[in-house]
Each structure stands twice: as C-alpha cells, then as structure tokens.
Amino acid sequence: MQNFVFQNPTKLVFGKGMIAKLAELIPAGCRLMITFGGGSVKRNGVYEEVCAALAGRTWTEFWGIEPNPSIETLRKAIAQGKAEGVDFLLAVGGGSVIDGTKLISAGLRYEGDAWDLVRRGSWSDTVPLGTVLTLPATGSEMNSGAVISRLETREKYAFYSNFPRFSVLDPEKTFTLPEHQVACGLSDTFVHVMEQYMTTTGQSRVMDRWAEGLLQTVVEIAPKILGRERDYDLMADFMLTATMGLNGFVALGVTQDWATHMIGHELTALHGLTHGATLAIVFNGTLRVLRDQKRGKILQYGARVWGITEGTEEERIDRTIARTEEFFRSLGLSTRLSEEGIGEETIAEIERRFNASGVAHGEAKNVTGAVARRILEACR
Amino acid sequence: MQNFVFQNPTKLVFGKGMIAKLAELIPAGCRLMITFGGGSVKRNGVYEEVCAALAGRTWTEFWGIEPNPSIETLRKAIAQGKAEGVDFLLAVGGGSVIDGTKLISAGLRYEGDAWDLVRRGSWSDTVPLGTVLTLPATGSEMNSGAVISRLETREKYAFYSNFPRFSVLDPEKTFTLPEHQVACGLSDTFVHVMEQYMTTTGQSRVMDRWAEGLLQTVVEIAPKILGRERDYDLMADFMLTATMGLNGFVALGVTQDWATHMIGHELTALHGLTHGATLAIVFNGTLRVLRDQKRGKILQYGARVWGITEGTEEERIDRTIARTEEFFRSLGLSTRLSEEGIGEETIAEIERRFNASGVAHGEAKNVTGAVARRILEACR
Numbered sequence A, B: 001m002q003n004f005v006f007q008n009p010t011k012l013v014f015g016k017g018m019i020a021k022l023a024e025l026i027p028a029g030c031r032l033m034i035t036f037g038g039g040s041v042k043r044n045g046v047y048e049e050v051c052a053a054l055a056g057r058t059w060t061e062f063w064g065i066e067p068n069p070s071i072e073t074l075r076k077a078i079a080q081g082k083a084e085g086v087d088f089l090l091a092v093g094g095g096s097v098i099d100g101t102k103l104i105s106a107g108l109r110y111e112g113d114a115w116d117l118v119r120r121g122s123w124s125d126t127v128p129l130g131t132v133l134t135l136p137a138t139g140s141e142m143n144s145g146a147v148i149s150r151l152e153t154r155e156k157y158a159f160y161s162n163f164p165r166f167s168v169l170d171p172e173k174t175f176t177l178p179e180h181q182v183a184c185g186l187s188d189t190f191v192h193v194m195e196q197y198m199t200t201t202g203q204s205r206v207m208d209r210w211a212e213g214l215l216q217t218v219v220e221i222a223p224k225i226l227g228r229e230r231d232y233d234l235m236a237d238f239m240l241t242a243t244m245g246l247n248g249f250v251a252l253g254v255t256q257d258w259a260t261h262m263i264g265h266e267l268t269a270l271h272g273l274t275h276g277a278t279l280a281i282v283f284n285g286t287l288r289v290l291r292d293q294k295r296g297k298i299l300q301y302g303a304r305v306w307g308i309t310e311g312t313e314e315e316r317i318d319r320t321i322a323r324t325e326e327f328f329r330s331l332g333l334s335t336r337l338s339e340e341g342i343g344e345e346t347i348a349e350i351e352r353r354f355n356a357s358g359v360a361h362g363e364a365k366n367v368t369g370a371v372a373r374r375i376l377e378a379c380r
Helices: A019-023 A047-055 A071-083 A095-107 A114-120 A179-197 A206-224 A231-242 A258-269 A276-289 A295-306 A313-330 A342-355 A369-378 B018-025 B045-053 B071-083 B095-107 B116-120 B177-198 B205-226 B232-246 B259-271 B276-287 B295-306 B313-330 B345-357 B370-379
Strands: A003-015 A032-035 A059-063 A086-093 A129-133 A145-150 A155-162 A166-169 B004-012 B032-036 B059-061 B089-092 B129-133 B145-150 B155-160 B166-169
Touching: A003 A019, A003 A231, A019 A047, A019 A129, A019 A166, A019 B145, A032 A071, A032 A095, A047 A086, A059 A071, A071 A095, A071 A114, A071 A145, A086 B059, A095 A114, A095 A129, A095 A145, A095 A155, A114 A145, A114 A155, A114 B232, A145 A258, A155 A258, A166 A231, A166 B032, A166 B232, A179 A206, A179 A231, A179 A258, A179 A276, A206 A231, A206 A295, A206 A313, A206 B205, A258 A276, A258 A342, A258 A369, A258 B295, A276 A369, A295 A313, A295 B313, A342 A369, B004 B018, B004 B232, B018 B045, B018 B129, B018 B166, B032 B071, B032 B095, B045 B089, B059 B071, B071 B095, B071 B145, B089 B095, B095 B129, B095 B145, B095 B155, B116 B145, B116 B155, B145 B259, B155 B232, B155 B259, B166 B232, B166 B370, B177 B205, B177 B232, B205 B232, B205 B295, B205 B313, B259 B276, B259 B345, B259 B370, B276 B370, B295 B313, B345 B370
Parallel strands: A003 A166, A032 A059, A032 A086, A086 A129, A129 A166, B004 B166, B032 B059, B032 B089, B089 B129, B129 B166
Antiparallel strands: A003 B004, A145 A155, B145 B155
8 A cells, every 4th residue: 555645624514405415514704705617506495495495595606517627618707706806606506617616716726817826836825715506526616726727718627726615415406417417427426436546456355346346336326326326325326426436435556547537638628528427438458458567456446346257367357358348338338439520630639748758657657659649549 | 323513623634753753733922731551652652752852851750640540639730730830741651541641631621629520520621731641542632532530439430621732653662561451451442433333323434444444454463463473563463453443434324332341440440450350241241132132233343343244143143243342352351250359249339339420321221230241241
C-alpha cells in the first residue's frame, strides 16, 4: 500500500424529503446564488422543493450551465455573482452544474479571467458551495474536482478546488431521468471505479474489495434500472454508488490510471459526446491495449465481478474483456468509435494533442500519443 | 435505504514515516498536551519519532491512560491540562488512549466533573485533538465515539464528542504488538463490522458489499498475521480495515445492532476482559439467539464470506454460525464464558443491569435483560 493523506469533509444529506434541510444547511443572512442547468428541475419538482425549503430567504439565480460546462457560460455567472456580492453558492443539478459552480466559487475570489484558474489546475480560495444532486454519475457532489470546457478552442481540462460543504441527494428525484442519461451515469460510475482499480494487484485488499463491491452493485442494478424499474432502494443504491465511486473512498493507498478519461475528454471536446458514453467506448480499447500490464487485475476482476474462473489465463482475459464490452452494450451505449461516426481524423487529432501536451497518462505514465492511438484503434 | 446524514472530517495520514508530518499537522504556538498509555511507545520507537517530529516545540505529557480508560485517571489529566492552559491534544497509543483523550478534550472545556459528560452521553465543545495510532482495533482514530469506565462502580458507557482533526497511522508501528492484542484487534474489527451489517437484508447493496469486503479481508489476513507474518502490506490492510470498520463508511443508510457490544462492555466492566475478547464470546450467542430475526443476513454472510451455499437454509445457518465461532477460536480467543470462569452470577448481574437501564438494545430494540441472559447462556 502506498502512503496517502485522505480527507473528505463534505456532509452527505441523503434520502427522500431531504431537500427540506436546505434551510439549516445554508447559513442565514448569506448572499446566495443558486445555479441551474437547462430547466429539468422545473419539471421534476426539484426547483419547487428548493424554493419551499428556502421560503422567506432571498437569493439570485443563474440558469443555463450546460452539459460539459463552458468557460464562456461560467464567466457570465462569475460576473453576475461579483456584481451581487455573492458569498454562498448552491448548485442544483447534475455533475455539470456542480462542476461549473466549483469554478464559479473560485472565480468569485479571483480578479482575473477564470480560465487562468482552469489552466493553473487548482485554486483553493473559494466561496462556500452546497449542492442538490439530480443525476447520479460524476461524483462531483463529494469531491473537489471539476471538468471545464472551452468551446472556442474545443479544449477540456480537469480543475480542482473545494469540496462541497454539503450535498443533498434524494433518490426520488432520479425517477424521471431520461434513459440515455441513466445509461451514461451507470457507465461513468463503472469507469470511475475502474480508473482507481484496474491497475496492479496486491496494493490493498480492502480497496480491491470495495471497488469490486461498487462494480458488482452497478452490474446488479443496471438491468433493473434500464428495465424501467424505479423502486426507491434501487435508485438509492445507484445514487450512493455513483457518489462512493469518486469521493476518494476506494482510492486509499492505491495507484490510479485515468488514461481512459483523458482520451474520453478529448472525444467530448471534439465531438460533444456525453462523458459516460465516451468511456463506454474507450475503456474496452484500454483493456485490450494494456492487457499485459493489467493482466493480474483483469483476471481478479473477471473472477470476482463476472465469475470467470475457468480456462487458461488468456481465455479468461479474453472473456473478461468481451464481457465488459457486452455490459456497456447492455446499457444501450455504443462501444465502438465507428458507431458514432468517428474515424482517423479524430484519432490523429487526439494523438497530436497527447504528444503536444508532453504528458504521458495512465498508471504507468506510458499512455503517450502513440498508445492513445492504439487504444482508439482497438475500439474503432 | 434509510435517510442519513454523514460527515467525517478526520484527516487520515497513512503510511511509513508519516509521524514526521506531525510538525505540519499540529498548529505552531499551541499549548500542546501529549497523552500516552503505559509505555510501549518508548519500546517500539513511536515516542522517539514523535519527539523528533516536534523538535523545537514545547509540550506537556500525561502518561498512564489504561486499557478501558477510567474517569479516575482522566480526571487527573483534565486537571493537569487545565492548570497548564492546554489548547491542543495529541493522543499517542491505541483506542483506549484515544478514547480517554476524547473525554479530556471535552473535560478541558467543562467546569464540572467530566463524569457528568459521560452520563450525558455527548459533548460538542472540545479542545482539538489529533492522534498517532499504534494498535488497529477500535476505529476511535476516525470517529467521534469513546468508551469510558468508572472503576469505583464498575460501569462503562459510550460517549460522543469530537472527531480527531487528524490521525497518523504507520503500519510499521504495529509489527511488535503482542499476539493477544493483535487477536483482540482482529476480533474487535470483525464485530464492529458485524454490528453494522448483521441486521436485515436488502437495505443497501453497496453497504452490504463493503461490509462483506472488510469481513473477507479480516478472514484473509488473520491467519497470516497470527502466523507471525509481518509484511508491510499485510499490516497496512489490517490497520486500514480496522479504521474503515468504524468510521461510518459501512453504516450509510442501514440499521445497526450493537447488542453484542452492550453485553461485551458489561463483561469488561465486571471482569476486566479485553474488549475484543468479550466480543469473540458474545457474538456467537447473539447469532444463536437472534437466528430467526437475522436469518436472511446470516445466509447472505455465510454465502459471501464463507462460501457456504449447499444444504437447507437451517443447515447453512448452522454451519455459518459454527464457522464464525471457529474463526474466533482460530484467533486464539475464548468463545465460551466458561473458559473465562464466568457463570451464573455475572449473567444475573448483566440481566439486572439491562433491566435497570430500562433500555432494550439491538436492531429491533428487543434485547432486554431476559434476551441478554439467553445470549449469555447460549455462549456459556
């Protein structure tokens, strides 16, 4: 096990009716801005519940944080927040709204252009932030990370600032989510866990078991959820798994990978694909190309998550990779670039970007532009 | 899944050499008191490392917090701390030193006798506290609980105050622990998880998997550790499992039991048995007496942790309970009261105490004095 320092101060407020707790979670007398996405919260009752919880308070609203939140939009929110002296933020929505609001919380305390902060990679002086999560997927509700895009240049970067002070998660609010968003949320959760698990064996028995427990849970709940079952405990498990998948709880003392994400981010930046959908394509390529490096862990994952224990090692690895691709297909997602009309031009551009960055990704820091090309070709 | 609010702010500083981080973890200029147990930290190098990390600082020391820390001892520490204006505490030792220091941290901010706080059950106004853990077992390093005894009246109660601000865990410091302490630590960890898991099925797939992951880890590492293997990763897994077993991470949205602990505390109060040793005895009685209430979870536990999947339900439950008792015996611990010379007199006294308290324990609040008697008779 590697040395580590871990701290996650976010207060998780989980369950039906918990939005009503906002009144005690948000300090009285603060100058509050509430941020939203495109308006689904007005159709699913979340907006009404938030307003009811905060009855008697005043606040300002910022609407229109888009999927893959852009600096272009967030600059407007920061300008509005500065003009109104905002000192507390409440993000109401999915991971994109929360990610965007993390940059707003930093931008409110920075005099220059907030894109500087994104390129810097992190910023710790922030306005406090709470969230009401409506879409289980990114884990942003209980971590300090965000991913911010720049439309102008089709760039997309990770940015780290503050943990939400609290996050309210009401599984009932997920019942009306569109099927594709649910599928992408399941894919995102699965690959988040994989980025922290699919490395080398023998680093931590506990972390392995916990990561496998999350993967097993996703595998167990996915067909039920996609079969339109909407029982409370099922969606509660989905919501809790997505949060636990990227709050640091399965990353203690183990190496991480994230090469699949780095490639996936480029696919989103270049083609606008939903994040979870890019992962469903790329991850299979990653497994195929890094098969030898990850062989011990692929065998362990195959045995413990899919029950694949018969045959030679090569056969078990083949079956495990195939079973994983099949799982993503069962979510109704593409697993090949060609299905999304993506070909050589994009592969060449991603190779170029990886090479230009001068950074090699992945657990072994060996995913260069050339390796990213091989991964993309393997899921072509 | 039940509604829940979760927050755990403790910073975990984990790994070899991490005691050196104390200088940055403890604010410069604070009036520091360091608390210790009986002196093993002078033999295993921990004391030296703490002194080296804090070279150039001044502090006061309090020695002699005993196993099952007593109010009689802690009153002395509180008096010393008050006299010296202490405003930061560092507990260096096992769970007893940390538990005791939690009461000191509350007592320093309370004018009356600290036993009032214990009887009150909780106290939130406290002096900040950090820890250096030397014995994986209680989980006190990452939760807000403590258990405090009163020698005079042979009473023992749980008390809740502050989470440690940080806890330093260096697995290398566990290499020289005596075998009985290691066995009790493994037993304590196993039963902590069980108190949060061995209730009803179907409350949370994630929590079930995570609890089972901790149980599987204990089952896997116990024979190696007891076989005197002392490799770093093994002891790191032990240390991490003990912390994760009682920091709230496996208790999200699920019911808990704790009847075994309530009975075990009485055995410690009346006979001075080590906490983990009492649990190894009582837990088997709990499973036998509450077999019907817990049958679904016993079957799930038997299948997932012990691979017991053949035979009728009754047979599987029988085998699972027997296998669990066998596991505790494999730790070198007693699993029957008679082995410790405990008989009817103690059973009658515990029954009397349970009845006198007017509180029934356990997940279903049905462990009255009469049921506690049946549990104790079942492990006689």
